[in-house]
Amino acid sequence: MILVSMILKAKGSEVVTVNPGTTMIDALQIMAEKNIGAMIVLDHSKPVGIFSERDFVREIAREQCLMLKLPVESCMTKELYCVTPSSTSDECMAIMTNKHIRHLPVMQGDELVGIISIGDIVKNMIEDKDLLIDNLQNYIFGPSFGR
Template sequence: MSNVATIFARKGGFNHLTIEPEQTVLEALQMMADKNVGSIVVQDSTGYLGIFTERNYSRNVILKNRHSHDTKVKDVMTTDLPQLKMLDSLEFCMKTMADCNVQYLPVSDEGKMLGVISIKDLIREQVHQQKDLVKYLQNYIQG
């Protein structure tokens, strides 16, 4: 059964973008565009503070008629997300995302930020599991 650790292993590690809370939304968006991702971890010298996502931008900047170049990430980021653990199952991750109505969740271990899991990561892992199951069944039937 797959878990968060399996997803990170397939992704090739714990890579995640970070930005400081005092930086602007425009800086965050540029970093996200450069790496083609939909979220960025907000942290300072003390550690993880929250996540800034494209949804934060659309709902807390655009719809509120703010400007990206003078709005700070700390003013529009999401801070109250539950944090996943490495041994959490895919099912738990999906339920947590659905319950919180989010597409990204932070992953931590003993208070240390390890990365972010996205709904896209979960879907990819489910597809991978289905392919493995089909291959197993084909081998079983063929004998």
Template sequence: MKKVKDILSEKINAETHSIAPSATVWDAIKLMTDKSVGALLVTENDKLVGIISERDYMRKVALMGRASQTTDVRDIMTPNPLTVAPDQTTEVCMELMTEKRIRHLPVVENGKILAMLSIRDLLENIMEEQKHLILQLEQYIRGETY
């Protein structure tokens, strides 16, 4: 089973985007839209203090009748998000995301933010591993050896 660092090394766009807790939700949604991401890390003095996602916006702004232009990110973010280390296995990450019903995991090592791992990253990895396994099994069945 692969580790988080393996997935990150294969990731085409490993850029991580963040926003300050004092920024408006409007700014966060605009940044997510501009960068085509579903979540942002919320940082203060280079420290991870939270995470804000499209889901947070829907549940805590749109459905509650708040105005995104006047609501601060800190008011709707998920504080102290779960994080994983680069040496964590993808299997553990998938279990964690499934159990906690989350789609994004910040990758942190020694307090330093390295990246954001998404459920899409994990699913793409699983599909590639399954394709490889199927190919190996087909070759085995045909008696091919390499």
């Protein structure tokens, strides 16, 4: 069983955040610099939303270029679905699939401790599968198999 805490340990727990008044253009510049697809929106250290590439695309289709100076709170996703470090990757996948989202804030009580993306889940599943295959091959054929 893969836990969120294991994924966070491998990827790091840095979370890029913005406040609700950050303009979308500033948020997009941060996302481009950090090569990320979403940021948690914090108001007084409390998560109040998530601003993602998808939020931007929806808003630009509606408002065109006028919206670049609007604050992220005007188009962020306000309904947050969170996980904890002890959540499993299966639980994360179920939430992401059922809610059609790609990012989950990781909360330890009231504290934001990380963010998990669908890419993190897939990467970890591939690594886990590869390790399982190696272990099975070593068990069946011996440690020198395939080398």
